[in-house]
Amino acid sequence: MPYINEFSNKISHERIIKNPKVIEKLKEFKISYEIPALQTNDIIKLFQQIETKEASQKIKFVFTVDSSYVEVPLNNNIPSATVGIVNFSVSIVDLEKKYSLSKSEFIDPQKFNDMFNSSLLTFVTPGHNVILKEDLSTIQSIRLSIFEFFSQKPFNNLSLLDTLKDILKSKDDKISFLCPNPDCHTNIDWDLKNSNDYIDNCPRCGERIYLSDWLRLHEAVDEELGTGSILSRFSQASEHLIVLNLLQTIMNNQFLNNLLENIAFIIDGPLAIYGQPAKLHAYILRYLHQLRDKGFIYFGVIKSGRLKDHFTILEERLKQQGINIPYNSFMLVNDEYRFKYIQRRPKQNKYFGIEVLYGQDFLFYSDKGKKYVISLPYPVPEKTDLAFKEYIFNHKAYVTLPIVLDLLNRISIDLYEDAVLPIALAHKFASISLNPGIKILEIFTKNYIQQQ
Numbered sequence: 001m002p003y004i005n006e007f008s009n010k011i012s013h014e015r016i017i018k019n020p021k022v023i024e025k026l027k028e029f030k031i032s033y034e035i036p037a038l039q040t041n042d043i044i045k046l047f048q049q050i051e052t053k054e055a056s057q058k059i060k061f062v063f064t065v066d067s068s069y070v071e072v073p074l075n076n077n078i079p080s081a082t083v084g085i086v087n088f089s090v091s092i093v094d095l096e097k098k099y100s101l102s103k104s105e106f107i108d109p110q111k112f113n114d115m116f117n118s119s120l121l122t123f124v125t126p127g128h129n130v131i132l133k134e135d136l137s138t139i140q141s142i143r144l145s146i147f148e149f150f151s152q153k154p155f156n157n158l159s160l161l162d163t164l165k166d167i168l169k170s171k172d173d174k175i176s177f178l179c180p181n182p183d184c185h186t187n188i189d190w191d192l193k194n195s196n197d198y199i200d201n202c203p204r205c206g207e208r209i210y211l212s213d214w215l216r217l218h219e220a221v222d223e224e225l226g227t228g229s230i231l232s233r234f235s236q237a238s239e240h241l242i243v244l245n246l247l248q249t250i251m252n253n254q255f256l257n258n259l260l261e262n263i264a265f266i267i268d269g270p271l272a273i274y275g276q277p278a279k280l281h282a283y284i285l286r287y288l289h290q291l292r293d294k295g296f297i298y299f300g301v302i303k304s305g306r307l308k309d310h311f312t313i314l315e316e317r318l319k320q321q322g323i324n325i326p327y328n329s330f331m332l333v334n335d336e337y338r339f340k341y342i343q344r345r346p347k348q349n350k351y352f353g354i355e356v357l358y359g360q361d362f363l364f365y366s367d368k369g370k371k372y373v374i375s376l377p378y379p380v381p382e383k384t385d386l387a388f389k390e391y392i393f394n395h396k397a398y399v400t401l402p403i404v405l406d407l408l409n410r411i412s413i414d415l416y417e418d419a420v421l422p423i424a425l426a427h428k429f430a431s432i433s434l435n436p437g438i439k440i441l442e443i444f445t446k447n448y449i450q451q452q
Contacts (some may be wrong), residue, residue: 261295297443
């Protein structure tokens with residue numbers, strides 16, 4: 001651990017890589033999962049070509065959310081006192097404007113900016129050695145900050161708490177969780193059906209309780225080490241809730257509701273909720289299943305991780321043997337394949353991601369040879385043995401698959417490796433400081449009216 005203002009030695013790595021003990025130890029290591037050369041012929045047969053041309057022609061707008069977070073010192077004299085900051089960028093891409101631009105030899109920067117619009121949400125929370133002025137504890141301060149953020153209405157219609165409540169009600173009329181007071185932990189029963197309040201008090205200790213406490217994000221707080229863990233968990237759960245909040249807002253608008261079949265919602269990452277709020281994933285799964293006939297498209301794009309690495313290595317191994325993955329082909333990554341070629345089978349759970357996932361992973365080799373790892377919502381309301389056997393590992397159960405794959409072909413760009421335009425733009429804006437822009441729904445409505 002360095003001293004304050006002490007910089008690391010720029011050449012210390014040389015001593016490490018030349019250390020005989022390090023060199024000898026590295027010889028004992030190997031990559032845990034590789035692709036055996038003799039089995040590539042079997043693997044290539046798992047890719048299925050699919051006709052997707054114009055399958056997504058109804059999709060005219062794509063929405064996505066991205067976030068970035070940082071923990072920064074509040075006072076230069078006390079660097080251990082920190083605050084956590086999370087930026088969320090909500091982006092909309094007008095696909096018809098994208099096509100008109102793609103036909104031009106030269107791109108007008110203003111026309112490029114007209115193609116998409118981005119709005120920013122910011123979350124600020126006390127971190128290590130910082131509390132709110134109300135003299136609350138660190139955990140109380142962070143819980144209040146989370147509640148206040150979720151009380152916002154990103155699109156001037158529904159708050160994120162409204163969205164959370166609706167998602168929870170899709171599965172249960174009542175929820176239970178422990179009082180967040182570390183000296184109490186009484187079981188709290190919350191009536192979702194008959195209560196319109198998002199604040200209550202613990203019947204035993206009197207601690208103020210928020211509906212957002214159900215997510216258990218405050219449990220990721222370490223009073224000694226800070227908020228680093230909670231920022232990542234908060235960012236991930238909030239991205240999903242913001243997308244679903246937009247979906248609900250559109251459904252509640254009499255005019256926009258008719259346009260759902262023209263909209264795609266993209267999650268930046270897998271369809272999964274990790275860590276303390278992981279139980280939310282089962283509620284999202286049931287909620288989306290209840291809306292399956294609304295006509296909108298919803299999926300995740302996974303930009304990194306084991307599956308993405310595996311896809312890259314697989315393509316290299318196949319090319320070394322003169323085998324090419326067919327263009328516009330996909331593979332459903334079932335557990336048999338995953339546990340054979342990608343990672344170990346979990347010791348406790350029968351299925352991969354049973355406690356966190358609400359979507360199935362696919363590998364997609366696009367019409368231009370780009371590699372995408374995507375996640376589509378499970379075609380079932382809950383995960384059972386029968387669901388896995390009959391539906392989850394059956395690609396024919398994913399009726400939106402051709403639309404999603406065709407859409408990926410349409411929105412792919414060369415800005416980054418295997419990138420898609422909406423996520424690249426959202427990431428760009430989440431990573432920098434922006435003033436709040438025009439509300440997304442106003443832009444969406446104006447764009448649609450102009451096309452009529």
